[in-house]
Amino acid sequence: MPVFAVTYVYGPDTETRMAHRPAHREWQSQLHEAGTVLASGPLDDEPTPGGLLIMQAADKQEITRLLADDPYASIGVIAETSVRGWTPVFGPLAAN
DSSP states (O other), X not given: OOEEEEEEEEOSOHHHHXXXXXXXXXXXXHHHHTTSEEEEEEEOOSSSOXXXXXXXXXXXXXXXXXXXXXXXXXXXXXXXXXXXXXXXXXXXXXXX
8 A cells, every 4th residue: 555754834823733732643543543644743843843644545635635634634733734655665664
């Protein structure tokens, strides 16, 4: 199944983002349990805060649909989202 690297750049409203972090993490947890989120976590705040999600799905459209359900998306704290196909060559996610 195709793997995608999703990056978020967060907007300046840190207070609202932190208030909704538990729901955001629950959403990720459910996708992890379903095998869609393979890994995720925050990116360093330099120069701006963001997040990285490694996800697998049938295609980019499915990833985009799933990202629309992220609680962060509904409250407008994500300033920018990038979804790129990714081919792991080494490590536990690499196809053998």
